[in-house]
Amino acid sequence: MTYCKLGKFMNSNILKSVTEIDVSNTQHTNLNLPLFLNLEWFKEFEQYILQDNQQPCVLLNTSKGSHLSYIPFFTSKQQSMFKSKKLMSMTNYYSCIFSAINLGEAEVSIGELVKTHCDFLVGFDEIHLNFIYESEIESYVKAFSDIGLKCFSYTETRNWYHDEIDCFDSFYSNCSKNMRSNTRRAKAKLEKEESFEIIITCEDDLENKLKDYHAVYEESWKHEESHPEFINSIARIAAMQNKLRLGFIYHDGYPVAAQMWFIDDNNAYIFKLAYREKYADRSVGNILTMELCRHTIEKDGVSTIDFLTGNDEYKSKWMTKSRNLCGVKITNPRRIYGLIGTAKENLSEIKQKWKK
DSSP, X not given: OOSOOOOOOSEEEEESOGGGOOOTTOSSOGGGSOGGGSXXXXXXXXXXXXXXXXXXXXXXXXXXXXXXXXXXXXXXXXXXXXSOOEEEEXXXXXXXXOOOEEESSSOOOHHHHHHHTHHHHTTOSEEEEEEEEHHHHHHHHHHHHTTTOEEEEEEEEEEEEEOOOOOHHHHHHTSXXXXXXXXXHHHHHHHHOTTEEEEEESSTXXXXXXXXXXXXXXXXXXXXXXXXXXXXXXXXXXXXXXXXEEEEEEETTEEEEEEEEEEETTEEEEEEEEEOGGGGXXXXXXXXXXXXXXXXXXXXXXXXXXXXXXXXXXXXXXXXEEEXXXXXXXXXXXXXXXXXXXXXXXXXXXHHHHHO
């Protein structure tokens, strides 16, 4: 999945907020991008996740013909000559994928985007990129290497997914046999009890459904959301775009399992899932996952289901394929702390080779 390839730009800017990006003259906006690369995602990230001492830095290129390209970062507002100056991709544990973004008919390579902002980028000791598909890492390494920086890529996590789905039965037949058997028996038990109810909704009674989601999350093994308003805001945006799918299992009207999925361009993304720990032996998590898979395949017509980040063992029981999501640590040997960072990374690579 590549979002930047070729193009010629007239102007480049460093913006201090994602909200400064003007898409009013852009013919093709974010509609075909995953929600996690949508302009609204980064706006909510800036509002709810960035701390008061963190400053957004958006590298923006614009051209004639209603085209723009950008890549969002952030840095610390308080810089010290005694500390390494760092530039971070606008990502955290909620992020699923990251990439430079193109809006418009033309496309630009990450190399051109980096080159046009070279003077700004070389003012940092370190630049950190996260959650990039392994297939795209080489283009990022080349782009930053071409302006004299050193790049050290690494595997960050795995992304499990199942593509080329034509119907629910064929999808489900490829899932783990034991998991299918256990889920089938658990659902049969639940169906015998009238007190259990499965609900999948898009936007009906959204605010109350979000309260139910957080109530489940707080009593799960995950405890509570660190940024609940970010989750709520993203859910509202997705609901307005008909991209939100919320699934629940209720017991006597009490939510015991909850999942938040997003639908984008024939893809279903499993974003958040939780269940109350005391219901773990009822397999409510697997039951709800199965029903949401069925719903998104049969009702929404998706051909890919994506578990996003994390190499958890249970994901391999549902999905058939996986790929690496990678990070890149970029150091600047022309700055003192960047040179120290470069030396440390080189030493670490030597140690890893000796271990092998």
